[in-house]
Amino acid sequence: AQSVTQLGSHVSVSEGALVLLRCNYSSSVPPYLFWYVQYPNQGLQLLLKYTSAATLVKGINGFEAEFKKSETSFHLTKPSAHMSDAAEYFCAVSDQGYSTLTFGKGTMLLVSP
């Protein structure tokens, strides 16, 4: 069975600082991995996805993530945080049939001025 662990339910950074949100996964098949962002009282928006092409994936809003098979990780980074990045972020891994997703519990990113 697939599973996703997101370290830290809350991460606080200052505006302009590096953002690092951690995601580790387990999967019985080559994984497809995703990061979604959810702004308050809104749905989920895809930030980026890894589907077995380049291991460094660039997404929207300046975010990127690197797939590291040896570490079973897919951490999300952004060089410089903006106030508008404050939201909840979810890492997800595809299921064995690639038809649905297993989500982590989410990390709330707080950005202070």
Added chain:
Amino acid sequence: NAGVTQTPKFQVLKTGQSMTLQCAQDMNHEYMSWYRQDPGMGLRLIHYSVGAGITDQGEVPNGYNVSRSTTEDFPLRLLSAAPSQTSVYFCASRTGLSYEQYFGPGTRLTVT
């Protein structure tokens, strides 16, 4: 293209009542899924469908029914609502060619 639409946006039910959450997509996607989101739990899969007439259970299916008679629609039925079903419900769809799931705006359900 409306994408994935969900109705209603908000609903309050009393324990024991039944209702149907509607989900529709206009992208001709084969795959559709229902998730529930609870604080600190992320999103958990309730039921999913890989095509019209084909459904299967996810992680938390108890108390919910689904059917898929058309490609466009995937309603979620609560048979006898319980307070434990208070949650935000998201419908999602994807095409068989891409692994990106498109999410609807959600339905916030409160069961008293």
